[in-house]
Amino acid sequence: MKEFSVPKLPLDDWIDQSLAFLTEHFAFFTKSISEPLEDIIEGIVEGLMYFPVWVLIIFFSLIGWRVAGNKVALGTLIGLSLLWNLRLWEATLETFTLVIVATFIAVLVGIPIGILAAISKKANHVLMPLMDFMQTMPAFVYLIPAIPFFGLGVVSALFSTVIFAMPPAIRLTCLGIKQVPTELIEAADAFGSTRFQKLMKVQFPLAIPTIMAGINQTIMLALSMVVIAAMIGAGGLGGEVWKAIQRLEAGMGFQAGIAIVILAMILDRISQKIGQRKM
Amino acid sequence: MEKIKIVKLTKIFGPHPEKALQLLTEGKSKDDIFNKTGQVIALTDISFEIPEGEILVVMGLSGSGKSTLIRCINRLIDPSFGQIFIDGIDITTLDHHALLELRRHKFGMVFQNFALFPHRCILNNVEYGLEIQQIDKALRQEKAKETIKLVGLEGWEEAMPSQLSGGMQQRVGLARALAIDPDILLMDEAFSALDPLIRNDMQNELMSLQARMKKTILFITHDLDEALKLGDRVVMMKDGQVVQIGTPEEIILAPTNHYVKQFIENVDKSKVLTVNAILTQNHHIIAYPDNKPDTVLLQFRKENLPYLFVVQRDNTLIGIVQREAVRNAVERGDKSIANLIQENIPTVTGTTPLKTLIALLAKWSGPLPVVDNSRKVQGMVDSHSVLVVLAETEKD
Numbered sequence: 001m002k003e004f005s006v007p008k009l010p011l012d013d014w015i016d017q018s019l020a021f022l023t024e025h026f027a028f029f030t031k032s033i034s035e036p037l038e039d040i041i042e043g044i045v046e047g048l049m050y051f052p053v054w055v056l057i058i059f060f061s062l063i064g065w066r067v068a069g070n071k072v073a074l075g076t077l078i079g080l081s082l083l084w085n086l087r088l089w090e091a092t093l094e095t096f097t098l099v100i101v102a103t104f105i106a107v108l109v110g111i112p113i114g115i116l117a118a119i120s121k122k123a124n125h126v127l128m129p130l131m132d133f134m135q136t137m138p139a140f141v142y143l144i145p146a147i148p149f150f151g152l153g154v155v156s157a158l159f160s161t162v163i164f165a166m167p168p169a170i171r172l173t174c175l176g177i178k179q180v181p182t183e184l185i186e187a188a189d190a191f192g193s194t195r196f197q198k199l200m201k202v203q204f205p206l207a208i209p210t211i212m213a214g215i216n217q218t219i220m221l222a223l224s225m226v227v228i229a230a231m232i233g234a235g236g237l238g239g240e241v242w243k244a245i246q247r248l249e250a251g252m253g254f255q256a257g258i259a260i261v262i263l264a265m266i267l268d269r270i271s272q273k274i275g276q277r278k279m
Numbered sequence: 280m281e282k283i284k285i286v287k288l289t290k291i292f293g294p295h296p297e298k299a300l301q302l303l304t305e306g307k308s309k310d311d312i313f314n315k316t317g318q319v320i321a322l323t324d325i326s327f328e329i330p331e332g333e334i335l336v337v338m339g340l341s342g343s344g345k346s347t348l349i350r351c352i353n354r355l356i357d358p359s360f361g362q363i364f365i366d367g368i369d370i371t372t373l374d375h376h377a378l379l380e381l382r383r384h385k386f387g388m389v390f391q392n393f394a395l396f397p398h399r400c401i402l403n404n405v406e407y408g409l410e411i412q413q414i415d416k417a418l419r420q421e422k423a424k425e426t427i428k429l430v431g432l433e434g435w436e437e438a439m440p441s442q443l444s445g446g447m448q449q450r451v452g453l454a455r456a457l458a459i460d461p462d463i464l465l466m467d468e469a470f471s472a473l474d475p476l477i478r479n480d481m482q483n484e485l486m487s488l489q490a491r492m493k494k495t496i497l498f499i500t501h502d503l504d505e506a507l508k509l510g511d512r513v514v515m516m517k518d519g520q521v522v523q524i525g526t527p528e529e530i531i532l533a534p535t536n537h538y539v540k541q542f543i544e545n546v547d548k549s550k551v552l553t554v555n556a557i558l559t560q561n562h563h564i565i566a567y568p569d570n571k572p573d574t575v576l577l578q579f580r581k582e583n584l585p586y587l588f589v590v591q592r593d594n595t596l597i598g599i600v601q602r603e604a605v606r607n608a609v610e611r612g613d614k615s616i617a618n619l620i621q622e623n624i625p626t627v628t629g630t631t632p633l634k635t636l637i638a639l640l641a642k643w644s645g646p647l648p649v650v651d652n653s654r655k656v657q658g659m660v661d662s663h664s665v666l667v668v669l670a671e672t673e674k675d
Contacts, residue, residue, distance in 0.1 A: 187394040189355055191408040191459070192383035201410070205398045 023148045030149040037155045044097045045090075053084050064266070068273035075269070079262040088237065088259045095226055095236035095263065098154065102161040102222040107215055110166045114173025114211075115199065124174070131167040139164050139225055143232050157229030165222040172214025176207025209276065216271040223264050237263070280367065281328040282463065282495040283352065288325040288361035290347055290519075293318030296359040309518060321347040322519045325361070331462075334489060334496040336510035338503055344519035345499045349467050352497060353386045354378055365463070383412050387456025391468035393448045395440040401427065401451050402436040408459035419458075426458040427451075429488070446477035453485075457492075466498045470505065482508055503542055507531070507551045515539050527551045531672055548672045549633040557664040558629065558649055564659055565590055566600060568617040572608040575616055579605065588648045589620050594655040596648055598622035626650045629657060633665055640665065 048056065057080045065073035083092045116123045142160035150156040180203050188198045230238030237260050244253030291299045299318040302311070309320045322344045329335045339345040350356040352363060354370065362369045365385060373381060387408070395404050402423055403410075409419035427436060430450040440448055449469060456464060470478045482505065489496065500506050506513045507527040515522040515530065515538075523535045531551050534540040566575050566587045578587060579602050586599040598620040608619055625639055626648050639647060646661035 181394075183390055183392055183394040184396060186350075186355055187388070187390060187396070188407075190353060190382060190386065190388040190465075191411050191455075192379040192381070193411050194379060197411055201407070202396060206396075 019145050019148070027149055031151065034150040034155045037158065038153060041097055041101055041154055041158070044101070045094050048093045048097065049090065053089055057081060057084065060266070064270055067270050072266075072269045072273070076266050079266055083259050083262060086255060086259065088240065088256065091235070091237045091240055091256070092259060092263060094234075095223070095238065095260070098158060098161065098226050098229075098234060098236060099219060099222045099267070102158055102165055102226070103215065103219050105158075106162050106166040106218050106222065107169050109162075110169030110214075110218070111173050111211065114170040114214075115177060115204070117170065117174040118177035118203075119195075119199070127170065127174075131170060134163055135167045139228050140231075143229065147232060153233045154235065156232050157226065157234030160229055160232075161222050161225040164225045165218045168214045168217035168221065169211075170214075172217070173207065173211050176210030176214075177203045179210065180206045212271070212274060212276075216268065219267050219271050220264065223260070223267065227260060280331070281364075282331040282333075282366065283329040283497070284362075284364040285328070285352075286326050286362045286364070288322055288348070288351060288363065289320075289359050290322040290344070290351060290356065291318050291320050291359045300360060320519055322351070322358075325519075325521055327514055327521065327524055329495055329497060331495050332493040333511045334498060334509055335512050335514060336498045336500060336506040337514045337516060338500055338506035338510075339516035340501055342518075343516040345501075345516050346467060347519075348516070349465050349497060349499050352463075352465060353382055353388065383408065383459065385461055386463050386465055387459055387461035388465040389449070389452045389456050389467065389469040391471055393440070393445075393452045393472070395448055395451055395455075397440055400437050400439055401432065401443070404440065404451055405454045405458050407455060412459070423454075423458050426454045429457065430454045430484075444477075445473050446481060449473060449481060450484075457488075462495060464494050464496045464498075466496060468499050468501065471500065471502065478505070485509065503546055504550075507546065515542070528553065528556055532556065532668075543672075547634070548669060549637060552633045552668060552672075553629060554627050554631045554633070554636055554649055554660055555629040557633075557660055557668045558658040559660065559664065560658040564588055564646075565594075565656060566616060567592065568597065568620065569615050572605050572613050572616055572619075575600065575605050576602075576609055585645055588624075588656055588659065589616070590656050596624075596626065596650050596654045596656050599624050599648075624648065626654070627660065628652070633669070636660060637662075637665060 051059075057077060060080060061073045061077040064076040080092075083089060113127065117127045118124075139160070142163055143156065146156035146160045150159055177199075184202055184206070185198065188202045193201065226234060226236065227238035227241060230236065230242040233239075237256050240256035241253055241260070244250070244256060289300065289303075293299060293316065295316065296318065299312050299316050299320060302315065303320060303323065307315075312318060312320060325348060327335075337345045337348060347356055351358045352365075354373075358371055362371055364370070365381070370378070370381060396407065399407070402420060405427055406419045406423035409422060414422075424436060427433060430453055432447060432450055432454065435443065435447070440451065443451065449472075452469070470481050473481060486509065498506075498509055500509075507530070510527055512524060512526055513530055514524050517538055523530060523539050525533075528551065530539065531543055531546065531548055534543055561582075563578055563582050564584065564587055566578065566589050568589055568591070575587065584602070586601045589597045589600055591597060600616050600619045601621070604619040605616060608616060613619075624647070625643060627636055627639065628651065629649060636647070640660075640662045646659045648659055649657045651657055
């Protein structure tokens, strides 16, 4: 085949160079927060391990019952008991903790950004393509630059999970606020509400069901990413799957996979119902 | 002084209103300007005043600019040109902070589709305006409860808007606007979304509330019957311009152009027109109790009436004397007509609608005295004059 004379753009080199620059100047900072974060996550897992397993199973089943009713409570009870029986309890807690912490950070950052995107057109123009990027970039790719910043292990996994899982929280917050009917905005304005009052008393409360749907999506994405993140040492259920892949043990792989499915269903049903209950 | 004064208000939607205004002053039509510049002329050169305590109804079809107009008054929409004075202050020059203050204290607004906050109970909806003013919670809830009672929704404080019927929801809308005790009520097609029967109830309710509160009310509607019923004065709008301003009677009796005439064609005029439109003033119809019977008889010959109205010296109505009775008294040689007076005659006032008058005339079969609030005689009306005025309004 004939070679084209147009030289290839060194896009990969550019990205490497900018990442190298960022690593050089910011890694000391990210490394310094990496350790305490890891301690926090391990602390939570250890804290949860401190309880007898059956206490936690009943506790989560009760939450399921309070929020989503009998069926979900029964499902939680059976599902978690199965995970315990399969000797996957610790891995489940690790994965659960990582998902919850990642979701917490993603929501904490995502909701204000979503509000900004809803009330400022300029912010919207910048954020929407950025989120397309965040969501469609293959999730594995985030793992590579995470390592120089946070080192191998759970914090790198957390970082890439947060990036991957945040867009729905931003998008649905933005959507929820934009969906508030104009006549209600007009009513709030007609009574002399300030922008902040309008946001806190009308727009945000009315957006809550949509925002909760976004949080549900964030949880699901976080869970799927946490499995991928096992490749850089996140451990947990993803770690079990990763081990099975390396040893080519189908039984072990499916066993861990089923555990992830069970955890996903429990988290999904409960977080969905929290969203619906609010109105 | 007038509460609201609008001077040459023009609203043009689009990025370069000056260009559109230039074309407008050159006499180009709305459509031409839209095709040339892509800008929409919503209001052109609107000027009128609303005195304190008046209900002014702006009436127009959709696209006439009436919704834009009401939103310019509290600057939910910023006017392009012209001034709006509220209590003598030009509000088009206010900065953001002053505008918020103005909205918080001067205006209560009621919306067509109620625009209640669905996540707040009735009490929280009604207290919204006070909450925005950061008034102490106990105080504002007390005030909100009072207002809820005023609109007849006591006991519904904890209910959510979705649990209420349309009519009740709009009562909440009204209460929310009244809770801040505004000088001015802005009502944007407030009753248009309601069933006819409920709408009628709400109109009556508004009028009885207004009799007590004496707010200045700007009411927008596309329903002429509603405009004529509620309005002390009516502004007729078409294509962003004022077509006619006047009292309901002036609009019915003297429509200024074909457009207004078309509109009033199907209106039941006898509901709008009042006794004032047909009142005859004539001092020959009056007699005093100490008049001699023969003087009174002379009066009868001139006036060809079945009876005269007998009044005291200060013009207060006592009753009537019949022609026959006076003639008999003359023959008997009575000193005065004092003993001949029949006291049980129905009366009407200047503001009695013709519809009510017609019913009375049908029963009574004779002219009726028109009196003011202290029963002083203003004149009389008879069935012939009713027929004349109704025939007049049907003429083309």
